[in-house]
Amino acid sequence: MIAPSILSADFANLARDVAAVRGADWLHVDVMDNHFVPNLTLGAPVVASIKKATDIPLDCHLMIEDPARWAPEYAEIGAKNVTFHAEASDDPLAVARDIRAAGAGAGLAIKPGTPLEPYLEVLRGFDTVLVMSVEPGFGGQKFIPEVLDKVRTLRAVKDRGELTVLIEIDGGINMDTIEAAAEAGVDCFVAGSAVYGAADPAQAVEALRQAALIA
Ligand code: DX5
Ligand code: ZN
Numbered sequence: 001m002i003a004p005s006i007l008s009a010d011f012a013n014l015a016r017d018v019a020a021v022r023g024a025d026w027l028h029v030d031v032m033d034n035h036f037v038p039n040l041t042l043g044a045p046v047v048a049s050i051k052k053a054t055d056i057p058l059d060c061h062l063m064i065e066d067p068a069r070w071a072p073e074y075a076e077i078g079a080k081n082v083t084f085h086a087e088a089s090d091d092p093l094a095v096a097r098d099i100r101a102a103g104a105g106a107g108l109a110i111k112p113g114t115p116l117e118p119y120l121e122v123l124r125g126f127d128t129v130l131v132m133s134v135e136p137g138f139g140g141q142k143f144i145p146e147v148l149d150k151v152r153t154l155r156a157v158k159d160r161g162e163l164t165v166l167i168e169i170d171g172g173i174n175m176d177t178i179e180a181a182a183e184a185g186v187d188c189f190v191a192g193s194a195v196y197g198a199a200d201p202a203q204a205v206e207a208l209r210q211a212a213l214i215a
Contacts, residue, residue, distance in 0.1 A: 001025035002205050002212075003059050003168070005192035006050075007041065007139045014046075015053040020201040026059040026080065028170070028190045033064040036088050037137035044070075048077045057081070061109065061170065061190075063136045064088065068095050075102030083107030083130045083168075086119055093125045100127075107168070111136060116150040120157065123165050128188070129154060133181070134171030139192040143172030148184040155185025178208055182215035 003026035009017035018027060029047055034040040051058060057080030064070055067084035068091070074082045082104045089095055096106035105127030108119060112132055123129055131150050134141035147169075157163045169186045174194035181189060191208055198204035 001166075001188040002209050003028040003188055003190045004195040004201065004205060005030055005061075005139065005170070005190050006196075008192035008196035011042070014050060017196065017201070018050060018054045018056070021056070021195060021205055022202050024056055024202075024205050026188065027054060027056040028059045028061060028192075029079075030192075031060060031062045031064060031074075032137065035065045036085065037063045039063075039137045044073050044077060047074060047079065051078050059083070059107075059168075059188075059190075061107075061130065063109075068098070071095055072098045072102040075099045075104035079104050081105040081107050081128055083109050083128060085109045085111070085136070087111055087114055092119070093122050096122075096125045109136070109170075110150070112144050112147050116153055120163070123163055126165055128166040128168055130168045130170055130190075131186075132171055133169050133173070133177075136171075140197075141172055143174075143177040145177075145180065148180060151181065151184040151186055158185075173208070175207065175211055178211045179215040182212040186212075 004021040005028040007030040032039045032041040059081045060074045060079045062084045082099045099106040107128035109130035168188040170190035173191040195204045
């Protein structure tokens, strides 16, 4: 699956830029609060408008403090999947339950420096896990290959039938990095600058998909 990140879109032309990634599996929407990360993007009212503008399922990535307070609202708006950060929550399972009760899948994101092992148990209560391959906050950064060890561990646990989460990767995914991520076992690839920096974003989505399939 390919999930273009609209962080690299033109925020004054969101409907146009969402339409430009026809064929994408999910649309990745980065919500930043300038507290959990040093950047500010958009919130629930804008996500509600995007939801009306597209049939592509919305994958909301909340880079915010206090997800227990804010995350369920994105599920109520109709997001397909709502991901929040492990580092921002002291009870991730409770937040996941609230997201699911509000009708979305629940995702747990982990920053590059955050170990996976403490979360393997709680991931049983989640639908997706988002392995960050850059420090969250900005698009266009360089892929950190070391995080692929976490992907390999997740893939092995999944192959043993002990977890069913969809494995997502986010940050620095492009034609040079997607094959290594696919080989490590990623199911869903988020790509911002590699899609919206291309002359034809829909074609970039298809090229990334093909590269992941070959790997
Ligand atoms: C970064 C965001 C990413 C970002 C990825 O904090 O979570 O979704 O848009 O952008 P690229 O693909 O350019 O690294
Ligand atoms: Zn993201």
